[in-house]
Amino acid sequence: MAETGAKTPRERYRAQVRAEITERAWEQIAAAGASALSLNAIAKQMGMSGPALYRYFASRDDLITELVREAYRSLAETLRAASDSGADLAGLAHALRGWALADPQRYFLVYGTPIPGYHAPADTTALSSEIMTTVLEACAALAPDGATTPFGTYLQDHRDWAAGHPAPPEALHRLLTFWTRLHGVLSLELAGHFTGMGLDPARLFAAELDGLLAPRP
Amino acid sequence: MAETGAKTPRERYRAQVRAEITERAWEQIAAAGASALSLNAIAKQMGMSGPALYRYFASRDDLITELVREAYRSLAETLRAASDSGADLAGLAHALRGWALADPQRYFLVYGTPIPGYHAPADTTALSSEIMTTVLEACAALAPDGATTPFGTYLQDHRDWAAGHPAPPEALHRLLTFWTRLHGVLSLELAGHFTGMGLDPARLFAAELDGLLAPRP
DNA sequence: TGCTTACGTGAGAAGTTATAACGACCCGCG
DNA sequence: CGCGGGTCGTTATAACTTCTCACGTAAGCA
Numbered sequence: 001m002a003e004t005g006a007k008t009p010r011e012r013y014r015a016q017v018r019a020e021i022t023e024r025a026w027e028q029i030a031a032a033g034a035s036a037l038s039l040n041a042i043a044k045q046m047g048m049s050g051p052a053l054y055r056y057f058a059s060r061d062d063l064i065t066e067l068v069r070e071a072y073r074s075l076a077e078t079l080r081a082a083s084d085s086g087a088d089l090a091g092l093a094h095a096l097r098g099w100a101l102a103d104p105q106r107y108f109l110v111y112g113t114p115i116p117g118y119h120a121p122a123d124t125t126a127l128s129s130e131i132m133t134t135v136l137e138a139c140a141a142l143a144p145d146g147a148t149t150p151f152g153t154y155l156q157d158h159r160d161w162a163a164g165h166p167a168p169p170e171a172l173h174r175l176l177t178f179w180t181r182l183h184g185v186l187s188l189e190l191a192g193h194f195t196g197m198g199l200d201p202a203r204l205f206a207a208e209l210d211g212l213l214a215p216r217p
Numbered sequence: 218m219a220e221t222g223a224k225t226p227r228e229r230y231r232a233q234v235r236a237e238i239t240e241r242a243w244e245q246i247a248a249a250g251a252s253a254l255s256l257n258a259i260a261k262q263m264g265m266s267g268p269a270l271y272r273y274f275a276s277r278d279d280l281i282t283e284l285v286r287e288a289y290r291s292l293a294e295t296l297r298a299a300s301d302s303g304a305d306l307a308g309l310a311h312a313l314r315g316w317a318l319a320d321p322q323r324y325f326l327v328y329g330t331p332i333p334g335y336h337a338p339a340d341t342t343a344l345s346s347e348i349m350t351t352v353l354e355a356c357a358a359l360a361p362d363g364a365t366t367p368f369g370t371y372l373q374d375h376r377d378w379a380a381g382h383p384a385p386p387e388a389l390h391r392l393l394t395f396w397t398r399l400h401g402v403l404s405l406e407l408a409g410h411f412t413g414m415g416l417d418p419a420r421l422f423a424a425e426l427d428g429l430l431a432p433r434p
Numbered sequence: 435t436g437c438t439t440a441c442g443t444g445a446g447a448a449g450t451t452a453t454a455a456c457g458a459c460c461c462g463c464g
Numbered sequence: 465c466g467c468g469g470g471t472c473g474t475t476a477t478a479a480c481t482t483c484t485c486a487c488g489t490a491a492g493c494a
Binding site: 225226227255256257267268271276277 | 449452
């Protein structure tokens with residue numbers, strides 16, 4: 001889809017095959033989760049034999065790493081696009097929820113149960129902080145309330161992770177609660193913990209978002 | 218550990234072997250996660266051959282089901298014990314956090330990424346609602362605030378899941394936010410999303426808990 | 435037109451879950 | 465006390481999985 005501006009036709013073909021592999025992988029992940037991802041099945045689906053895939057991905061973990069990267073990129077793009085369209089914090093929350101509901105397994109791949117022993121590559125932290133920055137700008141754009149929270153004063157001395165951004169501690173606090181609260185509702189909803197409770201998760205999500213937009217986070 | 222009051226020595230032995238299997242399974246899960254659980258490895262660790270375990274658990278999913286049950290029971294016991302010791306909502310939150318930190322993979326087994334195609338048995342919902350009831354009682358014990366939230370009025374008509382409990386809608390709202398907000402902080406912390414941010418997750422947890430204890434949820 | 439390099443295949447090792455058939459042991463009943 | 469039935473653990477086997485290696489082919493590059 002992108003970066004097909006390679007010179008040699010070899011690289012072009014290689015990128016194309018890699019893209020098709022990840023595409024099939026996403027189908028499998030959406031259907032049965034990341035733990036059920038089978039290189040063999042992907043190869044068979046593409047009309048190739050098993051070991052052929054190892055020309056394109058060094059291992060199964062390598063493929064998953066690429067998928068994690070794609071998921072991060074996708075979320076960052078989605079939020080950035082919403083932000084560029086003039087969306088405020090509520091709009092970003094809506095975009096986040098839509099992105100998560102569109103493919104729950106993709107959401108869990110990024111924010112779900114971590115695989116012990118598996119460490120995300122370094123460049124995902126860059127994508128993660130891009131996501132954070134987008135939300136942080138929306139947080140800072142909200143009318144700053146004079147009330148400084150106790151945790152806000154703590155953040156004043158522990159804002160290394162947001163170094164370089166001129167947002168006040170209250171905005172950082174709002175960003176953190178935005179993240180954790182919406183993730184709390186979303187992940188439980190996607191995991192199906194609200195089914196059978198006769199409760200509309202969207203209402204709960206909206207209620208939490210309302211609390212987030214109120215002056216005091 | 219319990220229910221060893223079986224009559225025949227056969228059943229006693231059987232229960233003992235089952236208990237050892239789950240014990241080894243917990244070790245493996247704590248070390249490498251639920252997806253890396255290997256029946257073969259457990260058997261080898263116990264000095265038995267692989268297929269022997271199928272006398273005790275019909276399948277790998279069957280073993281996981283038992284582990285989920287144990288996890289639910291453990292959390293329910295922990296919260297119940299704290300509640301019986303006079304702990305208020307803050308005390309329950311502390312107990313929950315301690316339980317989660319003691320074995321993150323156990324927490325994720327219950328509240329983490331769901332395994333597609335795997336459905337929890339019916340009796341886990343009973344254990345889950347026992348957990349909910351314990352927390353709900355602590356929520357109802359807090360001084361009721363006159364301010365009815367908009368979501369509280371919604372809950373007045375959608376409280377089937379808490380039918381039979383005389384708690385006001387505000388208490389139900391507080392229970393839901395208690396659950397989702399603390400899970401939001403906890404799951405992100407356990408997944409390691411705060412590492413490298415120079416931020417103490419405990420402080421964030423405490424800040425969210427403070428907001429939960431304030432009059433307006 | 436040839437050379438080199440990448441690509442795909444097949445075979446195979448070491449793992450996994452799960453089933454089937456077989457032998458041995460133990461428990462309870464007569 | 466003895467014997468039978470049921471339970472247990474074993475080995476063998478099938479169908480998977482990831483992943484390595486050696487080989488032939490085919491495609492691009494000069």
